Amino acid sequence: xxxxxxxxxxxxxxxxxxxxxxxxxxxxxxxxxxxxxxxxxxxxxxxxxxxxxxxxxxxxxxxxxxxxxxxxxxxxxxxxxxxxxxxxxxxxxxxxxxxxxxxxxxxxxxxxxxxxxxxxxxxxxxxxxxxxxxxxxxxxxxxxxxxxxxxxxxxxxxxxxxxxxxxxxxxxxxxxxxxxxxxxxxxxxxxxxxxxxxxxxxxxxxxxxxxxxxxxxxxxxxxxxxxxxxxxxxxxxxxxxxxxxxxxxxxxxxxxxxxxxxxxxxxxxxxxxxxxxxxxxxxxxxxxxxxxxxxxxxxxxxxxxxxxxxxxxxxxxxxxxxxxxxxxxxxxxxxxxxxxxxxxxxxxxxxxxxxxxxxxxxxxxxxxxxxxxxxxxxxxxxxxxxxxxxxxxxxxxxxxxxxxxxxxxxxxxxxxxxxxxxxxxxxxxxxxxxxxxxxxxxxxxxxxxxxxxxxxxxxxxxxxxxxxxxxxxxxxxx
Amino acid sequence: xxxxxxxxxxxxxxxxxxxxxxxxxxxxxxxxxxxxxxxxxxxxxxxxxxxxxxxxxxxxxxxxxxxxxxxxxxxxxxxxxxxxxxxxxxxxxxxxxxxxxxxxxxxxxxxxxxxxxxxxxxxxxxxxxxxxxxxxxxxxxxxxxxxxxxxxxxxxxxxxxxxxxxxxxxxxxxxxxxxxxxxxxxxxxxxxxxxxxxxxxxxxxxxxxxxxxxxxxxxxxxxxxxxxxxxxxxxxxxxxxxxxxxxxxxxxxxxxxxxxxxxxxxxxxxxxxxxxxxxxxxxxxxxxxxxxxxxxxxxxx
Amino acid sequence: xxxxxxxxxxxxxxxxxxxxxxxxxxxxxxxxxxxxxxxxxxxxxxxxxxxxxxxxxxxxxxxxxxxxxxxxxxxxxxxxxxxxxxxxxxxxxxxxxxxxxxxxxxxxxxxxxxxxxxxxxxxxxxxxxxxxxxxxxxxxxxxxxxxxxxxxxxxxxxxxxxxxxxxxxxxxxxxxxxxxxxxxxxxxxxxxxxxxxxxxxxxxxxxxx
Numbered sequence: 001x002x003x004x005x006x007x008x009x010x011x012x013x014x015x016x017x018x019x020x021x022x023x024x025x026x027x028x029x030x031x032x033x034x035x036x037x038x039x040x041x042x043x044x045x046x047x048x049x050x051x052x053x054x055x056x057x058x059x060x061x062x063x064x065x066x067x068x069x070x071x072x073x074x075x076x077x078x079x080x081x082x083x084x085x086x087x088x089x090x091x092x093x094x095x096x097x098x099x100x101x102x103x104x105x106x107x108x109x110x111x112x113x114x115x116x117x118x119x120x121x122x123x124x125x126x127x128x129x130x131x132x133x134x135x136x137x138x139x140x141x142x143x144x145x146x147x148x149x150x151x152x153x154x155x156x157x158x159x160x161x162x163x164x165x166x167x168x169x170x171x172x173x174x175x176x177x178x179x180x181x182x183x184x185x186x187x188x189x190x191x192x193x194x195x196x197x198x199x200x201x202x203x204x205x206x207x208x209x210x211x212x213x214x215x216x217x218x219x220x221x222x223x224x225x226x227x228x229x230x231x232x233x234x235x236x237x238x239x240x241x242x243x244x245x246x247x248x249x250x251x252x253x254x255x256x257x258x259x260x261x262x263x264x265x266x267x268x269x270x271x272x273x274x275x276x277x278x279x280x281x282x283x284x285x286x287x288x289x290x291x292x293x294x295x296x297x298x299x300x301x302x303x304x305x306x307x308x309x310x311x312x313x314x315x316x317x318x319x320x321x322x323x324x325x326x327x328x329x330x331x332x333x334x335x336x337x338x339x340x341x342x343x344x345x346x347x348x349x350x351x352x353x354x355x356x357x358x359x360x361x362x363x364x365x366x367x368x369x370x371x372x373x374x375x376x377x378x379x380x381x382x383x384x385x386x387x388x389x390x391x392x393x394x395x396x397x398x399x400x401x402x403x404x405x406x407x408x409x410x411x412x413x414x415x416x417x418x419x420x421x422x423x424x425x426x427x428x429x430x431x432x433x434x435x436x437x438x439x440x441x442x443x444x445x446x447x448x449x450x451x452x453x454x455x456x457x458x459x460x461x462x463x464x465x466x467x468x469x470x471x472x473x474x475x476x477x478x
Numbered sequence: 479x480x481x482x483x484x485x486x487x488x489x490x491x492x493x494x495x496x497x498x499x500x501x502x503x504x505x506x507x508x509x510x511x512x513x514x515x516x517x518x519x520x521x522x523x524x525x526x527x528x529x530x531x532x533x534x535x536x537x538x539x540x541x542x543x544x545x546x547x548x549x550x551x552x553x554x555x556x557x558x559x560x561x562x563x564x565x566x567x568x569x570x571x572x573x574x575x576x577x578x579x580x581x582x583x584x585x586x587x588x589x590x591x592x593x594x595x596x597x598x599x600x601x602x603x604x605x606x607x608x609x610x611x612x613x614x615x616x617x618x619x620x621x622x623x624x625x626x627x628x629x630x631x632x633x634x635x636x637x638x639x640x641x642x643x644x645x646x647x648x649x650x651x652x653x654x655x656x657x658x659x660x661x662x663x664x665x666x667x668x669x670x671x672x673x674x675x676x677x678x679x680x681x682x683x684x685x686x687x688x689x690x691x692x693x694x695x696x697x698x699x700x701x702x703x704x705x706x707x708x709x710x711x712x713x714x715x716x717x718x719x720x721x722x723x724x725x726x727x728x729x730x731x732x733x734x735x736x737x738x739x740x741x742x743x744x745x746x747x748x749x750x751x752x753x754x755x756x757x758x759x760x761x762x763x764x765x766x767x768x769x770x771x772x773x774x775x776x777x778x779x
Numbered sequence: 780x781x782x783x784x785x786x787x788x789x790x791x792x793x794x795x796x797x798x799x800x801x802x803x804x805x806x807x808x809x810x811x812x813x814x815x816x817x818x819x820x821x822x823x824x825x826x827x828x829x830x831x832x833x834x835x836x837x838x839x840x841x842x843x844x845x846x847x848x849x850x851x852x853x854x855x856x857x858x859x860x861x862x863x864x865x866x867x868x869x870x871x872x873x874x875x876x877x878x879x880x881x882x883x884x885x886x887x888x889x890x891x892x893x894x895x896x897x898x899x900x901x902x903x904x905x906x907x908x909x910x911x912x913x914x915x916x917x918x919x920x921x922x923x924x925x926x927x928x929x930x931x932x933x934x935x936x937x938x939x940x941x942x943x944x945x946x947x948x949x950x951x952x953x954x955x956x957x958x959x960x961x962x963x964x965x966x967x968x969x970x971x972x973x974x975x976x977x978x979x980x981x982x983x984x985x986x987x988x
Binding site: 121124125128129132135139144145147148149150151152154155158159162165166168169172173176181183198226229230 | 911947948967
């Protein structure tokens with residue numbers, strides 16, 4: 001019932017955004033939407049394990065919803081300033097701005113639906129809607145490159161989601177043979193051990209491949225890489241964090257279905273392979289990347305690979321995977337928000353052409369330094385904690401060869417990231433720029449300090465509610 | 479024996495009906511039905527001229543061609559009555575006897591030393607190679623469906639019970655008709671009325687023949703048509719008595735001639751590059767038919 | 780009857796692989812839509828009337844009528860040339876699609892426990908792979924869109940195999956994929972046609988490392 005209200009109101013606000021033409025209208029509606037989102041999150045936090053019909057509030061959903069709401073607020077805030085700046089430079093039409101805001105709200109709403117869904121087909125429907133919404137936003141700049149990225153994103157995600165749908169159909173076939181026709185997650189988890197192993201494995205594989213386009217891991221990572229290179233920074237901040245969480249939730253729930261069957265070890269091996277390949281591909285490209293946003297995209301690929309490895313290892317690594325997911329969302333979002341200001345100063349994203357950021361804008365450079373510390377997993381970053389837990393879990397499971405390879409690859413990744421970050425912050429640019437006429441406002445860097453502070457604080461001093469929630473979320477696959 | 483006589487009778491008037499149909503479709507009255515036969519009779523009584531570079535191959539090839547087609551005709555049954563040469567596995571013999579004749583025509587075309595003939599020969603070889611698996615697909619499906627291995631047994635035991643077998647039968651019929659068009663070098667694969675050597679396929683192979691040989695080759699074309707018509711007619715006969723069988727045979731020959739004439743009047747020849755696709759798609763259809771029959775008879779690998 | 784329709788569907792796949800004109804391709808998609816309509820009518824005999832009418836209307840109206848008209852509109856609006864422009868010759872495409880059909884036949888034979896839906900699986904699997912092959916072997920973006928529709932048809936056949944027990948799956952899949960996927964993609968092809976002079980794959984290679 002409550003969810004019905006939520007979706008109805010959200011659709012109304014989106015319709016209002018599509019048809020409104022004035023900036024004040026946009027701001028008011030956007031503020032209303034964020035209020036709606038936070039109230040839903042509060043409701044979900046208070047009513048854990050409730051929900052009827054197609055939506056259910058469980059621990060995983062609550063964690064993801066809190067992350068989503070925080071990032072939704074910051075993204076809305078930064079989107080407003082991005083659109084103002086862009087409008088000043090390129091004078092975009094009002095209609096494009098309406099579509100952008102509508103797309104943003106649609107994306108947030110669809111992600112909420114995907115997190116809360118308790119039926120496998122409902123998850124799929126909402127993920128399909130996120131593709132549509134994200135495409136609208138990627139296409140916002142209407143340049144040749146953004147058309148190319150938007151088309152590729154739309155097309156490849158649609159094909160990938162068709163594959164995921166085929167996986168759901170196979171699961172349906174397995175369920176039909178076992179006698180149930182119920183595709184709710186609870187019923188699937190209880191009945192899964194009697195399913196035909198072949199159909200279950202095929203369903204898991206296809207769902208993994210399909211949702212890998214959303215989560216950004218091998219084999220369909222290419223579409224997110226290209227999308228990030230071109231999308232506006234607030235959009236990228238959203239796509240590379242919460243949208244990847246949506247992909248994760250899709251795979252995670254499918255993994256929970258397989259968790260109590262005889263195919264569990266096989267699924268763990270598949271996830272391990274996929275994760276290792278993702279990290280490998282990411283590192284190969286990271287060492288020779290030349291574009292900031294592309295570098296961030298490959299870093300997302302690497303981190304998602306680590307999450308997949310965490311899922312594949314088991315034991316303590318489940319906790320590490322979820323922790324890594326939360327911290328990575330915050331860190332990556334602040335990286336993208338800050339790169340927006342870098343672009344304002346340097347008018348380019350090419351790494352070689354930037355430099356001397358510390359001299360010109362200390363607040364932003366400090367953010368960037370903190371970002372580097374956080375993303376590279378250097379203490380006191382929360383990502384250090386999660387990676388440490390992951391390595392401990394791998395030692396406990398005694399998979400040494402993979403561990404050593406992973407550590408070597410991560411070393412290369414840290415080197416590549418450090419090289420590029422230091423170029424931005426401290427080195428001299430290849431082509432020195434003139435002093436920009438508009439000074440950058442340190443207020444805009446405030447949100448990133450908050451987010452990064454959260455990462456460090458939550459890593460060192462996790463509040464008991466968070467720990468309980470994560471442990472509850474892990475119970476599904478044990 | 480009856481089969482052979484009936485096929486010979488059909489071959490006598492087949493060419494004439496094709497020409498007559500084309501004329502009527504073009505709005506003319508056209509020559510009489512036996513005009514092509516009269517042309518062949520005239521050719522047979524003429525003398526032959528051979529090129530200086532031609533060897534004995536050119537002299538014997540038309541006769542071998544004719545003989546091979548006669549051998550193939552001998553395999554075809556007539557309702558319940560066996561053909562002169564029916565035996566187990568004779569459909570393979572059928573296909574390869576025809577291939578033997580075609581082989582000799584091809585190398586005789588190369589033998590004359592003319593480049594046009596060589597070009598036509600290579601095209602002819604290419605297209606019939608691509609369409610040959612279609613024939614085996616169709617006959618193989620029939621063999622699988624009835625479980626027998628000779629033409630006589632296949633056609634005797636072919637029962638059209640449920641609608642599925644009717645559908646199978648009609649698809650096989652369509653494939654056989656198109657196969658006839660390809661094997662006999664008619665539209666849309668080859669235009670027999672073209673006078674441009676670069677666009678000919680079969681006609682250019684027989685450019686250097688004259689007199690008795692040319693007459694023999696033209697009659698063999700008719701005979702091949704009648705043979706395919708008999709093959710198609712056998713799909714419908716089976717266990718009927720003699721008189722309806724004869725009527726069906728003659729009727730099928732007549733209908734096939736009208737269809738060939740109609741296709742020649744109303745379609746253009748396919749672009750040369752599209753003919754391999756056309757021939758191979760026939761093979762793919764026959765393959766699908768075979769898979770369907772495998773599925774129906776429940777015989778999975 | 781179902782077997783015949785499925786084999787006709789497979790024959791249309793073969794024809795798609797050698798079609799060299801966009802209009803011909805669109806007409807084959809119409810034929811496929813119609814075959815799916817008849818198949819849905821025969822197969823779904825245990826669902827409620829409402830569901831049945833919904834699925835039938837959707838296949839008939841959307842796949843058979845609206846989709847080809849929409850494709851024609853996109854082709855005309857962008858003045859896309861007639862040829863399909865593949866990367867491999869048509870003969871090789873035909874060969875590959877035949878091999879795909881054979882391979883899916885052999886693969887499906889190895890699976891046990893199919894409860895009589897074997898032919899559905901064979902045709903569905905070959906359709907999906909043929910659709911994917913068409914997407915990767917053609918230059919024009921409109922043919923990518925048509926290849927995606929072929930993949931959708933394959934998934935539809937698969938969902939018909941279990942459609943009697945789970946009608947919601949059939950509805951959801953087709954609705955969302957077609958309405959959102961194809962319509963939005965069509966809009967995008969229009970936009971791409973506006974920006975570049977030709978909606979070709981070769982122009983979409985600017986983003987690289």
